[in-house]
Amino acid sequence: MLAEVVVGGPDESAVLTARQALGSASRSQDRELARLSALRAEQARQQARLTALGQQLATDRAEAARAVGQVAMLREQAAQRSARTRTLLAAQRTATDTARRTRDADLREQDVIDLEQARTAQQLRSLSRREDTALARARAARAAAVAHARAVAAARARAAEQARAQAAEQARAQAAEQARAEQADRTRSAASGRRAARRRPALARTVAPRPGPGPRLDPAPRPGPEPAAVPEPAPTPAVGGGRLSRPATAPITSPFGMRFHPILRRWRLHNGIDFGVGCGTPVSAAAEGRVVSSAFSTGYGNRVVVDHGGIDGIPLATTYNHLTRRLVQVGSVVRRGQVVGISGTTGLSTGCHLHFEVLDNGSVVDPMGWLS
Numbered sequence: 001m002l003a004e005v006v007v008g009g010p011d012e013s014a015v016l017t018a019r020q021a022l023g024s025a026s027r028s029q030d031r032e033l034a035r036l037s038a039l040r041a042e043q044a045r046q047q048a049r050l051t052a053l054g055q056q057l058a059t060d061r062a063e064a065a066r067a068v069g070q071v072a073m074l075r076e077q078a079a080q081r082s083a084r085t086r087t088l089l090a091a092q093r094t095a096t097d098t099a100r101r102t103r104d105a106d107l108r109e110q111d112v113i114d115l116e117q118a119r120t121a122q123q124l125r126s127l128s129r130r131e132d133t134a135l136a137r138a139r140a141a142r143a144a145a146v147a148h149a150r151a152v153a154a155a156r157a158r159a160a161e162q163a164r165a166q167a168a169e170q171a172r173a174q175a176a177e178q179a180r181a182e183q184a185d186r187t188r189s190a191a192s193g194r195r196a197a198r199r200r201p202a203l204a205r206t207v208a209p210r211p212g213p214g215p216r217l218d219p220a221p222r223p224g225p226e227p228a229a230v231p232e233p234a235p236t237p238a239v240g241g242g243r244l245s246r247p248a249t250a251p252i253t254s255p256f257g258m259r260f261h262p263i264l265r266r267w268r269l270h271n272g273i274d275f276g277v278g279c280g281t282p283v284s285a286a287a288e289g290r291v292v293s294s295a296f297s298t299g300y301g302n303r304v305v306v307d308h309g310g311i312d313g314i315p316l317a318t319t320y321n322h323l324t325r326r327l328v329q330v331g332s333v334v335r336r337g338q339v340v341g342i343s344g345t346t347g348l349s350t351g352c353h354l355h356f357e358v359l360d361n362g363s364v365v366d367p368m369g370w371l372s
Contacts, residue, residue: 109348110268113299117271120293120305120319121362127292127307128315128361243311244286244370245336247320248343248354250277256366271364272319272357279324279352281343285334286318286356286371287311294326300355301347302326304340314360316370321355322346 254274260267277283285306293305302323308316324344334340345352358367 106348109298112297113348116297116299117364120317121359123292124305124307124315124317124359125362131307131309131315244316244318244358244367245284246275246371247284247286247318247356248275248277248281250275250281250354252276253353256368272321272355273367275343275354275356277343277352277354279342279344281354282339283320283323283341283343283354284337285340287316287336289317289334291328291330291332291334291340292317294328294330294332297347299348301349302341302344303347304328306334306340311370315362317359317362318367319357319359321357322349322353 252273253276254270256273257270258267259270287306287308289306289308291304292307293303296302300319300321302321302325304320304323304326306318306320308318310316320341322343322345323341324346325342326340327342328334328340343352343354349355356367358365358370
């Protein structure tokens with residue numbers, strides 16, 4: 001534009017105007033340059049902020065990636081825990097159901113044990129009554145036999161006395177008969193002597209005189225039969241043989257009385273005592289008696305019941321339970337200390353031991369009153 005003014009030769013006003021316009025343009029350009037510099041500075045600051053934000057974003061992205069990884073790991077752990085929880089809940093439900101079924105089965109088995117105990121008590125009471133009846137009959141029969149034996153002995157004594165009297169009478173009669181015969185012989189001898197004296201010369205030439213018969217000797221009377229001795233009644237054997245011996249040499253691990261049942265998980269009467277013996281230990285009879293039961297049951301396992309009759313005037317029986325083996329049969333007579341079985345853990349049992357019971361007329365009592 002200045003070139004046009006110079007070449008064309010415009011007037012001064014035009015030049016002034018041009019100069020003003022040029023100054024205005026220059027100022028405007030300066031302002032624009034200043035504004036552009038400010039914009040560039042702002043752009044630099046924005047770029048720095050963007051760079052910082054990019055770095056922060058990268059950091060946040062890395063942190064987010066780590067958080068996502070942790071979330072995934074936590075989700076996996078949560079899933080595993082949830083799976084374990086479900087498994088544990090299922091196992092717990094199964095265990096609860098199994099425990100409930102086991103408890104129900106144990107309760108049924110305990111009912112069976114109670115029924116067997118009642119049956120055993122009834123059997124022992126019935127056996128005791130039969131034994132009392134048989135003992136009364138035996139005593140009556142023994143008394144009748146003694147009375148009969150005494151009557152027979154008295155009859156034999158009377159018969160013997162009569163036989164002795166008859167023998168004496170016969171002896172007296174024989175003696176009198178012998179005396180009469182001797183007297184007759186003497187009379188005949190005297191008469192024969194007188195006749196012989198008168199005829200001696202003739203007789204001397206013929207036959208010598210025969211002597212008269214001598215006195216007749218009758219055999220001595222035989223003694224009568226001796227009276228038979230009256231048989232004494234057989235003494236009644238002692239029943240039971242005293243108080244009870246321990247069936248095993250071991251400490252008592254569970255006494256008689258109320259306790260928390262280790263299997264049924266409830267309080268109930270422990271109707272005997274437990275000896276802490278290991279499996280395979282010989283178990284001995286507490287006293288002499290007769291085996292009235294030798295069998296297996298779900299509660300007591302292998303069990304032996306011995307009836308001891310009357311001990312101290314009380315109908316007594318003992319039981320030996322949870323045996324591995326039973327060594328006696330029903331009807332066997334056992335001695336005190338005889339081995340009746342081998343200890344074990346059969347039936348409703350948590351380990352090797354001997355469960356020992358004492359029944360007084362069919363009812364369980366504390367065995368320590370008989371063992372001590």
